[in-house]
Amino acid sequence: MTTHPSRQSTATTDEELFWETRALADLTEAEWEALCDGCGKCCLHKLEEEETGQLFHTNVACRLLDVRSGRCTRYAERFRWVPDCVQLTPAEVRRTHWxxxxxxxxxxxxxxxxxxxxxxxxxxxxxxxxAGMSVIHWATPERRVRRLEDHILERAP
Known part of the structure; x- marks a missing residue:
């Protein structure tokens, strides 16, 4: 089956259109990983106001994120290096509002x-x-930051 021209996709079969035809929970590990666009925005530090629960986004990248490529430098071992790195799962995606x-x-x-x-x-x-949708050229490496509070963004990326 071919795709509709307005979709502007290079995929041409249902199997290649897995992101449209299958639920997140049914994706293979490779398909799950391919779904990530590599923007790096989920790897930016966030601060939460303890009393209100309000979330503040920063432009500060996790220490493992290469801000020139937008990719994790130790993706396969990220949980060992950054224990609070979030493991996204289909259930976690539905619960995660950030x-x-x-x-x-x-x-x-x-x-x-x-x-x-x-x-x-x-x-x-x-x-x-x-498309200008990644953190490349505007995220700040964690090692260059003293206080996260000084890097709060006016709006979520």
Whole structure:
């Protein structure tokens, strides 16, 4: 089956359109990983106001995130290096409200389509960066920050 031209996807079969045809819980590990657009926004530090529970986003990247590539430098071992790194699962995605509005996991959990710039639609692994949707060029490496409070963003990325 071919895709509708307006989808602008390079995929041409139902199997290749797994993100549209299967629930998050039914994806293989490889499909789950492919769903990530590599924006790096989930790897930015967040602060929570203890009394109100209000969440504040920062531009400070986890120490493992390479802010030039937008990728984790130790992805396979990230939980050993950063014990509080969040393991996203289909259930966790539904409970986690801090994921970016453009996050493919969040979008699919909400029944929404992937954006036109998503690598699965374009076939280009750098399309997230080319669309200006990644943390590249604006995230600050954790090692350069003294106080997270000084890096709070006015709005969520």
């Amino acid at each position: 994921l970016p509005a453009t996050c493919a996991y969040r979008l699919r959990a909400e029944g929404q389509p992937l954006p036109d710039w998503h690598p699965l639609r374009t076939g280009d692994p750098r399309s997230t960066q080319r």
